[in-house]
Amino acid sequence: MNFRYSLEVLTITAIIAFSGIFLYTSSTGNGAEYTGSDTAGSQGIAELSGIPLENFQPLIPQWKPPSGEIESCLFALQAAAGGAMVGGVFGFWMGSQKKA
Amino acid sequence: MEGFLPLQWCIVWWFIALPCLMIGLHQLKKVLAADREALPLLGVTGGFIFILSALKLPSVTGSCSHPTGTGLSTTSFGPWITSVVCAIVLLFQSLFLAHGGLSVLGANIVSMGVVGPIMGYAVYRMLRDTSVNMYLTVFLVTALADMFTYVTTSLELALAYPAETGGYFSSFILFLGIFAVTQLPLAIVEGIVLALVFKYIVVLKPDILIRLKIFSEEKINAARDDAS
Numbered sequence: 001m002n003f004r005y006s007l008e009v010l011t012i013t014a015i016i017a018f019s020g021i022f023l024y025t026s027s028t029g030n031g032a033e034y035t036g037s038d039t040a041g042s043q044g045i046a047e048l049s050g051i052p053l054e055n056f057q058p059l060i061p062q063w064k065p066p067s068g069e070i071e072s073c074l075f076a077l078q079a080a081a082g083g084a085m086v087g088g089v090f091g092f093w094m095g096s097q098k099k100a
Numbered sequence: 101m102e103g104f105l106p107l108q109w110c111i112v113w114w115f116i117a118l119p120c121l122m123i124g125l126h127q128l129k130k131v132l133a134a135d136r137e138a139l140p141l142l143g144v145t146g147g148f149i150f151i152l153s154a155l156k157l158p159s160v161t162g163s164c165s166h167p168t169g170t171g172l173s174t175t176s177f178g179p180w181i182t183s184v185v186c187a188i189v190l191l192f193q194s195l196f197l198a199h200g201g202l203s204v205l206g207a208n209i210v211s212m213g214v215v216g217p218i219m220g221y222a223v224y225r226m227l228r229d230t231s232v233n234m235y236l237t238v239f240l241v242t243a244l245a246d247m248f249t250y251v252t253t254s255l256e257l258a259l260a261y262p263a264e265t266g267g268y269f270s271s272f273i274l275f276l277g278i279f280a281v282t283q284l285p286l287a288i289v290e291g292i293v294l295a296l297v298f299k300y301i302v303v304l305k306p307d308i309l310i311r312l313k314i315f316s317e318e319k320i321n322a323a324r325d326d327a328s
Contacts, residue, residue: 004327007235011295014288014292018285021285022158022160026162033162034158034164035164036156036164037159037164037165037279037282037283039163040163040282041104041253041278042104044257045104045257045261048263048264048271057103058102058201058203059102059201060102060202060203062102062201063198065197071197074197075156075197078150078153078192078193079150082149082150083150083151085143085144085146085150086147086151089140089143089144090304092140093140
């Protein structure tokens with residue numbers, strides 16, 4: 001490969017294409033709700049088993065984030081923890097490479 | 101999805117998950133004792149499981165799902181250690197996000213941490229010693245580990261809820277339609293992104309990849325020359 005950044009270009013292209021497809025499908029108003037596939041799966045289970053959705057209760061009592069805001073906060077914390085790990089290690093590697 | 105898997109199936113999947121976690125913990129101890137420099141690599145590969153599994157992405161099917169991020173860890177450390185990292189993430193999501201749950205944790209560890217990574221690892225072992233490009237290998241490992249996670253979820257649900265007509269098979273197809281189709285574009289994008297991350301690991305820390313014999317020295321050195 002003569003061009004050094006082909007993988008970078010491919011990644012950016014893929015992300016732009018992915019976003020573009022999303023923008024197109026979500027703006028053409030096909031009634032998609034963008035709920036989680038877990039929600040769609042639960043509905044599938046309810047249909048298959050003939051048991052109404054609200055009858056499925058946790059087997060082990062479970063704390064639920066009281067609102068979507070708090071849920072997204074906790075998801076962001078999870079991603080931030082991962083980001084800190086990745087950034088920390090990459091920085092450590094770059095630093096030790098410079099020293100050597 | 102806490103509550104959606106009948107108790108007997110929760111127990112079955114826990115019984116499969118636990119030995120895998122034991123092997124993983126044992127391997128983890130051995131790898132870290134043999135080479136302390138494996139720890140930062142574990143941090144990077146595990147970090148991406150934390151990041152990617154927190155992102156619920158919209159897909160072309162009009163529903164959202166999240167990638168698994170297990171490809172890098174599978175390539176570097178194999179499926180068993182990956183299952184340990186997944187168990188940590190899934191436990192966090194069960195306790196604080198009501199995403200998954202303690203009873204279905206076993207089933208989720210099996211799909212995300214065991215079957216997906218085993219499929220990815222099989223591809224890695226098949227391609228590692230061939231002339232196939234390293235980044236293409238990482239792409240395939242990642243995309244397949246992601247896809248097979250959701251194929252396994254579909255299978256777990258189909259086994260618990262066979263359709264009245266058509267039985268297990270038609271119920272499996274139904275769940276595949278919900279989970280796997282949504283996942284396909286996400287798996288492809290995830291594969292490309294993690295292949296790029298792997299390139300940066302090759303550039304920054306090639307020696308640990310060589311020492312852990314993740315890819316051959318020739319392949320890594322050649323890729324490094326290309327990148328600099």
